[in-house]
Amino acid sequence: MIDQRESVSGAHFAFTDRWGGVSAAPYEQLNLGGAVGDDPAAVLANRKRAAAGLGLDAGRVVWMNQVHGADVAEVDGPWGDGTAIPSVDALVTARDGLALAVLTADCVPVLLADPVAGVAAAAHAGRPGMVAGVVPAAVKAMTDRGADPSRIVARTGPSVCGRCYEVPERMRAEVAAVEPAAYAETSWGTPAVDVAAGVHAQLERLGVRDVGRSPVCTMESPDHFSYRRDRATGRLAGYVWLD
Ligand SMILES: [Zn+2]
Numbered sequence: 519m520i521d522q523r524e525s526v527s528g529a530h531f532a533f534t535d536r537w538g539g540v541s542a543a544p545y546e547q548l549n550l551g552g553a554v555g556d557d558p559a560a561v562l563a564n565r566k567r568a569a570a571g572l573g574l575d576a577g578r579v580v581w582m583n584q585v586h587g588a589d590v591a592e593v594d595g596p597w598g599d600g601t602a603i604p605s606v607d608a609l610v611t612a613r614d615g616l617a618l619a620v621l622t623a624d625c626v627p628v629l630l631a632d633p634v635a636g637v638a639a640a641a642h643a644g645r646p647g648m649v650a651g652v653v654p655a656a657v658k659a660m661t662d663r664g665a666d667p668s669r670i671v672a673r674t675g676p677s678v679c680g681r682c683y684e685v686p687e688r689m690r691a692e693v694a695a696v697e698p699a700a701y702a703e704t705s706w707g708t709p710a711v712d713v714a715a716g717v718h719a720q721l722e723r724l725g726v727r728d729v730g731r732s733p734v735c736t737m738e739s740p741d742h743f744s745y746r747r748d749r750a751t752g753r754l755a756g757y758v759w760l761d
């Protein structure tokens with residue numbers, strides 16, 4: 519259920535895998551995405567299970583409507599009933615005990631926290647979002663609220679690796695023109711993009727030093743959801759919160 523979990527000075531980072539939930543194929547088992555065609559009751563049950571597994575109240579987990587952009591929303595509590603969930607790809611909060619969640623199935627989930635300033639952010643960085651600068655936007659939203667890049671702890675979760683993410687030559691060139699570190703080649707010798715490498719290059723340029731990158735490639739791992747591998751599939755989640 520929990521693929522990876524870490525705590526640093528009162529900031530908590532966690533990523534799920536696909537097991538331990540109630541969803542049926544092709545979303546088996548722990549699908550946490552509400553917009554992929556799965557039974558909403560199963561998604562709700564899975565979100566409760568995952569939250570309980572992390573010692574969180576599921577009602578204090580904030581999700582976003584991800585659209586592959588670079589907009590950031592500030593949040594200081596759960597979305598109210600009837601509130602439209604904002605279409606953004608990053609959330610930032612200065613509220614203790616409020617968990618920010620990001621959904622992925624190959625894209626890079628990025629979790630950020632400055633435990634000293636008490637500011638956390640979660641970002642969804644697929645290829646378009648990485649190119650659009652969602653990670654720098656999230657870091658800026660944090661520094662606007664008192665965070666210092668030198669204190670930010672950054673963790674990226676399971677995502678498709680640069681040796682699996684095949685793209686047309688022209689697309690690789692377009693991405694590499696914006697972020698050279700994302701230039702990659704598949705294990706079979708064709709053009710590819712390494713989105714996580716791009717994210718980490720961006721973090722380094724911003725002065726974020728305490729970084730960690732998941733070794734898991736979602737496309738290669740049977741324990742993780744992969745959109746590029748399976749198309750109809752579930753979503754993994756990354757969670758960040760402060761004590
Ligand atoms: Zn791979």
